[in-house]
Amino acid sequence: MDFLSPVINGFGVVLEPMNLLYCLIGVVIGMLIGVLPGLGPAATIAILLPLTYGVEPVTAIIMLSGIFYGAQYGGTITSVLLRLPGEASSVVTVFDGFALARQGKAGTALGIAAIGSFFGGTVSIIGLTLLAPVVAGFALDFGPPEYTALAMLGILLVATVSNGSKLKSIIAASLGLLLATVGRDTFTGESRFTFDNLSLADGLDFVPIAMGIFGLGEILYNLEERHNKVQAPAKVANVWPSRKDLKESSGAIGRGSLLGFFLGILPGGGATIASLAAYAMEKKRAKNPERFGRGAVEGVAAPESANNAAATSSFIPLLTLGIPANATMAIIFGALLIQGVTPGPQLVQNDPELFWGVVNSMYIGNILLLIMSIPLVGIFVKILRVRAAILAPITVLITLIGVYTINNSIFDIWLVIVFGILGYLMKKFGFEPGPLVLAFVLGSLLEENLRRSLLLFGGDPAGFIGRPISGVLLLVFLLVMLLPLLQKAFRKTRSTAPAVEVRHEEKERV
Amino acid sequence: MISASNQEVSSGGSVTNAAAGNGPSPAIADELPEPLTAEQLAAEWDEERPPHAGPLANVAAAVATAALGAAGLAMSVAMGLGSPEKPEPGLWPFIISLVMIAMSVALLVFGRKKLDAEAFSSSSWQVAAGVATLVGFVLVVGVAGFEIPTLLLTFVWLRFLGKETWRMSILLSFAVTAAFYLIFVVALSVPIPHLF
Numbered sequence A: 001m002d003f004l005s006p007v008i009n010g011f012g013v014v015l016e017p018m019n020l021l022y023c024l025i026g027v028v029i030g031m032l033i034g035v036l037p038g039l040g041p042a043a044t045i046a047i048l049l050p051l052t053y054g055v056e057p058v059t060a061i062i063m064l065s066g067i068f069y070g071a072q073y074g075g076t077i078t079s080v081l082l083r084l085p086g087e088a089s090s091v092v093t094v095f096d097g098f099a100l101a102r103q104g105k106a107g108t109a110l111g112i113a114a115i116g117s118f119f120g121g122t123v124s125i126i127g128l129t130l131l132a133p134v135v136a137g138f139a140l141d142f143g144p145p146e147y148t149a150l151a152m153l154g155i156l157l158v159a160t161v162s163n164g165s166k167l168k169s170i171i172a173a174s175l176g177l178l179l180a181t182v183g184r185d186t187f188t189g190e191s192r193f194t195f196d197n198l199s200l201a202d203g204l205d206f207v208p209i210a211m212g213i214f215g216l217g218e219i220l221y222n223l224e225e226r227h228n229k230v231q232a233p234a235k236v237a238n239v240w241p242s243r244k245d246l247k248e249s250s251g252a253i254g255r256g257s258l259l260g261f262f263l264g265i266l267p268g269g270g271a272t273i274a275s276l277a278a279y280a281m282e283k284k285r286a287k288n289p290e291r292f293g294r295g296a297v298e299g300v301a302a303p304e305s306a307n308n309a310a311a312t313s314s315f316i317p318l319l320t321l322g323i324p325a326n327a328t329m330a331i332i333f334g335a336l337l338i339q340g341v342t343p344g345p346q347l348v349q350n351d352p353e354l355f356w357g358v359v360n361s362m363y364i365g366n367i368l369l370l371i372m373s374i375p376l377v378g379i380f381v382k383i384l385r386v387r388a389a390i391l392a393p394i395t396v397l398i399t400l401i402g403v404y405t406i407n408n409s410i411f412d413i414w415l416v417i418v419f420g421i422l423g424y425l426m427k428k429f430g431f432e433p434g435p436l437v438l439a440f441v442l443g444s445l446l447e448e449n450l451r452r453s454l455l456l457f458g459g460d461p462a463g464f465i466g467r468p469i470s471g472v473l474l475l476v477f478l479l480v481m482l483l484p485l486l487q488k489a490f491r492k493t494r495s496t497a498p499a500v501e502v503r504h505e506e507k508e509r510v
Numbered sequence B: 001m002i003s004a005s006n007q008e009v010s011s012g013g014s015v016t017n018a019a020a021g022n023g024p025s026p027a028i029a030d031e032l033p034e035p036l037t038a039e040q041l042a043a044e045w046d047e048e049r050p051p052h053a054g055p056l057a058n059v060a061a062a063v064a065t066a067a068l069g070a071a072g073l074a075m076s077v078a079m080g081l082g083s084p085e086k087p088e089p090g091l092w093p094f095i096i097s098l099v100m101i102a103m104s105v106a107l108l109v110f111g112r113k114k115l116d117a118e119a120f121s122s123s124s125w126q127v128a129a130g131v132a133t134l135v136g137f138v139l140v141v142g143v144a145g146f147e148i149p150t151l152l153l154t155f156v157w158l159r160f161l162g163k164e165t166w167r168m169s170i171l172l173s174f175a176v177t178a179a180f181y182l183i184f185v186v187a188l189s190v191p192i193p194h195l196f
Helices: A004-014 A017-035 A041-047 A057-082 A093-102 A106-139 A144-161 A166-180 A206-225 A243-265 A271-285 A298-313 A315-321 A327-338 A352-373 A377-383 A388-407 A410-428 A433-456 A468-493 A499-509 B002-019 B026-031 B038-048 B055-079 B091-109 B124-144 B147-161 B166-187
Strands: none
Touching: A004 A017, A004 A352, A017 A041, A017 A057, A017 A352, A017 A377, A041 A057, A041 A206, A041 A327, A041 A388, A057 A093, A057 A106, A057 A298, A057 A327, A057 A352, A057 A377, A093 A106, A093 A298, A106 A243, A106 A298, A106 A315, A106 A352, A144 A166, A144 A433, A144 A468, A166 A433, A166 B055, A166 B091, A206 A327, A206 A388, A206 A410, A206 A433, A206 B124, A243 A271, A243 A298, A243 A315, A271 A298, A298 A315, A315 A327, A315 A352, A327 A433, A352 A377, A388 A410, A388 B124, A388 B147, A388 B166, A410 A433, A410 B124, A433 B091, B055 B091, B124 B147, B147 B166
16 A cells, blocks of 8 residues: 555646646647657657746656657657658567558558557556666665666666767767766865856756757757658558557567566667567567568567557656656757756655656647547648647747746857857757766766765775676676677677667676 | 667568568558558658768777867866875866867777767758858847747748748748747747847
């Protein structure tokens, strides 16, 4: 009963009209940006950060997380109907989803994807409910050394698992750490890297950086990329899947949900990897794998269940350890910090309303999304015809005016523009923006804990190895560091090591 | 990540392509483009991307980040490093700058040939133009309120960066400005500088 009562109280929080409204707003925006060209969930959440200032922390996070998992639903629609993945996590859905659309079964693909997403999301919320308090309990006696090791590992994993070159990602992460040191040193009070500029004296704010690098950077990048060909989407007939389709895909949905849940928990894991792994797994298990790519329902069901499960379970490391597992979580971490809430093991106990309010809101959000994806899908299919060219100036203005409203400061608009240019250049030169923003968010926490640990150990770094948990974490850190070298050596002997397999190994080790 | 795992997915995709035979219903097949295998899709997406920049782009990036690291290093030393048991403010930035320089050198030596940077093209000027309108917006907004710069920015982005028609651009830019005024000034009463 002790365990259940805060969970049930959480439902009380969700059912407050304000929270329900923001949950609805969040999932509708998520669904929309999944369907619309251009912005991904990370960019959208970054751009909408100023909206969260006026509301309660629970309400804000309910909305932001709604955008995140809502985008997983919406991304499916473009994959199936236009052969363009709306989100990175829907790339594999294109293969069988579009093949189904071509056979006139677009509705089936969308329906199965929606049901799979709903099931994956719900399984993952239940998993989150059961697992999060356990992890948080385990982490309650983490001290500064453990946090130092954990933060370092988190940054490294996000940097090495991201799309781009690992070296570049680590460079981006160090730039993020360096930016986090701008301003007053918390230990000595001395100014660092402020160049005698008063606006920098208190350090750089997270919001302009996230809005610039993710939001404006992406808008500027799309300005160059834009291909204005508007393709007619495939016709959607009956979205209610038949009993046969459901039967065929139920196994795939179950397996995809479980796999997605576990892959989502890992730092650096998340929806994209989960969808790829689930697709590969279904294909491997299938009796006749040659159906895949030619309209196998499982090929839509598995990745869509997995990406939703992973999107949900990636909240676990954030809410229980205070370590964001991916770029979007880093932004939500920043949003929590703005609200004066520090995510960490104490969150479940100290702020059960926030914790369970956010977790339970996901049930409601998923139900809303299921409704939008099956009976109301026609509306979103119509939205596919909106051109990116029309959206670009609107998003740009929301960004510029939005950042101004936080502190009523023109300087902040300049910051967004500067970081927007940086974000654009990073994309052009193949640097991932995610590690930079994540490292920036964790930067001061990492430095503080590192210095505290060193005080604790009397200046002897060997002390980290002396404590079992920080020692193990640092060992994993080293392994991940050396993994590319090992892989290289390994690949020379056996040239066909599938990339997805490697992820499984990583999962078991962490 | 995507590109790495595409290999896994596409290796099977080509097999299915060879065996492709069962035809979709002809009516729909006419409307929609041919289904592609994973490999062909990846190739098509690749084609739509701007051309790769040569190794020189990576060299330039590595030199720039190394220089940034070196600057950080110099400033950290100036702040004072102290010792592990009594760290001065400069110690932590010093360590990060070292990592940054080391990784930049590694990029210069080992990562140079990886073609993950994109070349700038004539359409990159659009980005420059876009940035110019943003700078213009900030310069004007403090002096003349947000309405006129909002109207102009929307119009330029629609007509010249987005290649919308004149009619569409003019109508939409007035509509957008009006909507922003209603949302930010009337409904939310945000203290953004405004004329009316």
